[in-house]
Amino acid sequence: MKADPQAQRRLLDLQAIDTTLAQLAHRRRTLPEHAQLDTLARELSALEDERVRAQVAVDDLDRDIARLERDIEQVRARKDKDQARLTAGSGPARELEALQHEMTSLTRRQTDLEDAELELMEQRETAQSTLDEVTGRIESTRARRVEVEAAREKTLAEIASEEKFKSSARTPLANDLPADLIALYDKVRENSGGLAAALLRGGRCGGCRIDFSATERNRIKAADPAEVLRCEECRRIMVRTAESGL
Incomplete structure (x- = not known):
């Protein structure tokens, strides 16, 4: 799947909101x-x-x-x-x-x-x-x-x-983001405990915190900026920014 890099970065904003909502729901229960x-x-x-x-x-x-x-x-x-x-x-x-x-x-x-x-x-x-x-x-x-x-x-x-x-x-x-990107985001979020999109930083997935192998780093570097990348370990969406260090 491909999506505008800016749209992918905005997934992090959406994830931040969803994480806060999940925390609020947890706080209410506990x-x-x-x-x-x-x-x-x-x-x-x-x-x-x-x-x-x-x-x-x-x-x-x-x-x-x-x-x-x-x-x-x-x-x-x-x-x-x-x-x-x-x-x-x-x-x-x-x-x-x-x-x-x-x-x-x-x-x-x-x-x-x-x-x-x-x-x-x-x-x-x-x-x-x-x-x-x-x-x-x-x-x-x-x-x-x-x-x-x-x-x-x-x-x-x-x-x-x-x-x-x-x-x-x-x-x-959410309404401003591509429908297929949101559909993927929602599916991943449902299957991964609420965290669907994570920042790719310093050669490490922000979701599972696992360092990438050299082969995986090379694959990510070579990927089209519009390509929606997913972690091979946790299957979360990896969002690339200037902080990614790749």
Whole structure:
């Protein structure tokens, strides 16, 4: 294939744009914020599980405390009733004596229940403290997620803006080059990891960085300036300029 040497040199400009676009795409895929957000998502999931367990512990203690309070109220009501009967002093002596014994038992029962309630309330205070601490960590992690998301969106917007700028420069450049040269360039780029056109410099291919043999140097020197040369090793398009040193 033959193409105007100037058109071949402009392939380097096109390649520079395509390389930048590829780098921008890679940068978008590998933003550190992506990994940070994944880590934060896992942290939030684990914290939410921890929060649920802490909330269940608080709820269980609240339920047990409420049950003890009901039992205490029942004992108090029974004591008040018995005390009223004792104060009235009506009824047989044996019955009044039984009431007195029952009052003693009820007082002991009330004390036991109140001690148990106090212990549970202390446990609840500890459980609530744990729940508050986990909730605080969740809020802090969520705030951090918002910050990272904002940073990611800002960077993505910058990448999109630069891509738009580069793409706007690529279109007229590509359209101005010979169709068959662009077709070859695109095919090589697809098969060579994105690098299709490389500068031939100092007797070395700019694509694979391999030094040419004397025979290959002579072949390149003898080639028509309009001939589109390709590296024998990497098959990339070799663009000759004043820097080629041949």
